[in-house]
Amino acid sequence: MTDQSADVMGGFKDARTFRQEALSARSYGQALLAAAKADPRIVCLGADLSQPTQTYLFRDELPERFFMLGIQEANMVGVAGGLARTGDIPFAHSFCVFITRRVYDQIAMQAAYPKLPVKLVGFIPGLHTELGVSHQAIDDIALMRALPNMAVIEPSGPEQIAAAVDAALSYDGPVYLRLSISRTKPDETVPLIPLELGKGLIVRRGEDIAILASGSMVAEAMAAADLLDAQGLSATVANMASLKPLDTGLVEQLARNHRVLVTAENHSIIGGLGSAVADVLALAGVSTKFAMVGVRDIFAEGGTTPYLMQKYGLTAQHIADKALELHRRPRA
């Protein structure tokens, strides 16, 4: 990496300055652009969708490193592999469904098996959208977790998105970044939070119940903790943005220190965070009261986010109810 980025900005700023910008960004598009200014190996690939993936910022400022492939995700993943083999770090973008399930074999062969630094960036995670089942990614984490060499990252929101991009770059291999674009302007007063690959982050400390969540479900978990508080129970909330590698030590520790463990994810309960945590508990021989909040092995339909979250059991209330029910249940 060169320390000077004169090729892109006429030498006004050095790589350290851009890296600082990258780490303080509140949107994916800004974080990626600043990271690319700091590291000339970063290139950006699109399959249409520059606007909804915020990569238009990259396109407009670094056009010689931006490759618009058109609506052809399979080819894009192969092209990303080819670019990576010439020394580039490609970030390839689409919606979560199309950058994972639609191109699974291409990812396995051209990114995961050769362990290339191809960063797959998806938007619209889980049940979020009126676009319906075609655009609802409920199995993407399961698919990506199953691939050897692949890391999977889902930040909680704008406060963690810059750290997510940095974490993706910290690993010299393929990464799936599961992102959400907030429809409102990010709240600049919310403190930025870190993200380290393989580490969970405790964002609230309690004693009775531990809620492990990722992505938008971190906010739901925090709200659930408030609901539980009103019932006289205190909850720990862990942000498990690094879904693979998972912080197995933290999972075990939380299971041992709390009477109830609940996972919360906007994803199928098969193969996602809940499954990963269950694997850790079973293999470690830790017996605890345990429940998974997530999509229950079912396809959904198009709808507004609050409607879908309510209908499919993904709200703070659902998390709190599940935790209470488990807490009241006598130990087996």
Add this chain to the structure above:
Amino acid sequence: MTRNSLSIEALEAGALILRRRVVRMVAKLRVGYLQQGLGAADLFAALYFGELNLDETDPDWPQRDRFILSTAHNTAVLYAAMAERGLIPAEMLDGYTQDGSPLEVNASERLGSLVEATCGSLGQGLSVGVGMALGLRRKGLSSRVYVVLGDGELQEGQVWEAALSAGGHALDNLCMIIDRNFMQVEGHTDKVVRMDPLADKFAAFGWNALEIDGNSMAQIVGALDAARDFKGKPTLIVANTLPGAGVAFLEGQLAHVARITSDDAQRALDILEGAAA
């Protein structure tokens, strides 16, 4: 390193050596990619002994030309060509497809960067080639990218996505060779999905499309020269190859995975040993 400038006769002699190796390698297994190996021996000789700019002492040399075998299974002839070029020791060929050998049936990068991309899941090689061509061009490297596809593989939709982007990005540092032997597991490719007019399809996608006799060394070399000189478009060489080429009693037999008895293998070797080098 520079491109080897060998005469047509020298390259033909190289192809004959590859054919002998293919027969021996497949005969040892009694079954394998015999017909494809014989059919493509002239293409591999032209590429590995002439066209490809490689450094035998440094497989990762950044300025090297890139070669991708998208079908990945025509490996008897591929490994034989690598050995004859001095990229791998010839003794390694003895372990072809044996458990633990890096010379797998489908070429994988367990062999190192000599295998520039692990393919075999059909239809993916051209996309990787497009990415390499874009990356090399952006870095100002004059390396060229060669991708060999099977004709059956053209039934995969991803090939056409990649063809569109190669044409759209005007990748004149990219050359695709279609090893057109009309053979797939199901039988004759035309009986599965008719592909004609093939060169015209790619021309319409923005390619400089050529069609040659893939068993004529003069035509292969001429097409590779033309591809290198052509600016502004990627070049496609449709190379019509004859399965079993060079061994009269095998020529034209369509067998995706051919069985060969030791007697027939000896007959084939007698023919190839007797052939003028």
